[in-house]
Amino acid sequence: MNADPRNISANERPVIRQLDEAAANRIAAGEVVERPASAVKELVENALDAGARRIDVAYADAGKTLIRITDDGCGMTAEDLPLALSRHATSKIDGSDLLNIRSFGFRGEALPSLGAVGRLTLTSRAEGFDAAQITVAGGQLGPVKPAALTRGTVVELRDLFYATPARLKFLRSDRAEAQAIADVVKRLAMAAPYVSFTLRDVSAESRELFRADAEQGELFDALAARLGRVLGRAFSDNAVRLNAEREGLRLTGYAALPTYSRGAAIEQFLFVNHRPVRDKMLLGALRAAYMDFLSRDRHPAAVLFLDCEPERVDVNVHPAKAEVRFREAGVPRGLIVTGIRHALAEAGHRASSTVATATLGAMQPEPAGPPRLYQMDRPSYGAIRSAYAAQMPLSSFDEAPQPFTGAPAEPFTPSARVEPVPEATPELTRRPLGAARAQLHENYIVAQTETGMVLVDQHAAHERLVYERLKKQMAEKGVAAQALLIPEIVEFSPSDAARLLEAAADLERLGLTIEPFGGAAIAVRETPAILGEIDAGALLRDVLDELSDLGESLKLQARIEAVLSRMACHGSIRSGRQMRVEEMNALLREMEATPHSGQCNHGRPTYVELKLSDIERLFGRT
Secondary structure, X not given: OOOOHHHOOHHXXXXXXXXXHHHHHHHHHHHHOOOHHHHHHXXXXXXXXXXXXXXXXXXXXXXXXXXXXXXXXXXXXXXXHHHHOOOOOOOOOOOOXXXXXXXXXXXXXXXXXXXXXXXXXXXXXXXXXXXXXXXXXXXXXXXXXXXXXXXXXXXXXXXXXXXXXXXXXXOOOHHHXXXXXXXXXXXXXXXXXXXXXXXXXXXXXXXXXXXXXXXXXXXXXXXXXXXXHHHOHHHHHXXXXXXXXXXXEEEEEEEEOOOOOEOOOOOEEEEEOOEEEOOHHHHHHHHHHOOOOOOOOOEOOXXXXXXXXXXXXXXXXXXXXXXXXXXXXXXXXXXXXXXXXXXXXXXXXXXOHHHXXXXXXXXXXXXXXXXXXXXXHOOOHHHHHHHHHHOOOOOOHHHOOOOOOOOXXXXXXXXXXXXXXXXXOHHHHOOOOOEEEEEEOOOEEEEEOOOEEEEEEHHHHHHHHHHHHHHHHHHHHOOOEEEEEEEEEEEOOHHHHHHHHHOHHHHHHOXXXXXXXXXXXXXXXXXXXXXXXXXXXXXXXXXXXXXXXXXXXXXXXXXXXXXXXXXXXHOOOOOOOOOOHHHHHHHHHHHHHOOOOOEOOOOOEOEEEEEHHHHHHHOOOO
């Protein structure tokens, strides 16, 4: 038989056949159940849809030989069990409106798909009914039997993919598959903070890998506590609260400060109507929100919840429901960008506590051990005299006492410039960044606060202040444009030209004026003056790539802001400049009043705050 379908003759016409139920279920399973983590996701979502308040997930051999989900949801009756294992049978929707979906599951494919590729046992009990059990293996349904169960449902899946052994060859290592299961459980735990979750590995002996008890209190407090359990206290302590609304869409959650950034996009979690998604457009909006605060090799951390009426979002565009499609795509993207930027602006000069933690980690005290015996513990008469002399106030550094050993003293060169500083007023020390006390190495300002000290990088801090000032001026006065003596004509395909012309008004506000030039050509009339001489064609192609990928382009704005950043760098206080106390205090006060001053234009911190208790711990005074 000819393998090329283009060369099939009339006598070799292929015959259309109706696939049997088992084959259809195995095909469906290939889309729904990609790996053990996919099975866990579907079963835990079913438990959440059933109103469970406690969910236990157990697996063996990374889910290949056993996956068991136990919940305390509403359960099913004996009559429901065979129907639950039939394709396209569900209690979530009635089929009349596929856009009004308010549950995780709705297709009725998960259980029959799992039963087609593994050995599935379903035990359940609804309130007021006796418990019942049913088993399906490789698509073959067994009879319903009586069972013992207090309440809820237990789903036990053994020997996953035994009916399709080829799929087993495509699984990754046990470590990778187990990690994928943990990621799925933690994502769903973030989506349901009022539900208790446990994850156990029962391969050899039962080991509890993750536990999150149901949280209490109002939504933001419960969510913050749950995120602390899942992502760690470092995230919850260094994230700002999000609560914004636009055109019927609501954005809630937490976004980390720019100084709490990651080397990879491992702490970016998006939920639409509490459904975990990995949507390219929404992830692009998250990157755009931090575009002005992070360098290209750093990634933001955030947990974002978008809630809207189900009719405004289509969740039926991906077999695993991992992607969604909004009716008005620009609204959620704009809400994420403006919501995060507004929350970060309200955070003001705040920097993440991890900066201080890293600083303290770099200051390693001497290793603990038996108490050392210092010379001062057995002082001689000369040592006592020298000690007393060392504690006397000095009029200059040149009067430092000589060592009592009799060795010739070397000239002392101070590493810090300490002016006669007036006594810090209580008003200044009560300010967040305190009162300036000294300048180290002509680059670092030391300030005293009520609870500790602050070390400021004067160049990085002033660079951010100048940058924010330039951006504010640009927003108020607009971007100056320079007209081209000869317009530059750039050829595109008709669809690409139409997409660019749709964005012409937005580009014009940034100083780039384009207009149609017949056919699929576009004429560039004006370019942003701040960019100088540019390749307009290359810029338009970059803008087009972003429009095609994300639906919106920030390429031109990013290039303009990069120029402003360079201007701010050259116009700020340089390293090596000596500053008077009044100048240092003025810089500290401006930092307190300027949003985003906690990090420089490249995402690095501009200051480090050390609490007095941490400093005392370094010297063993606690």
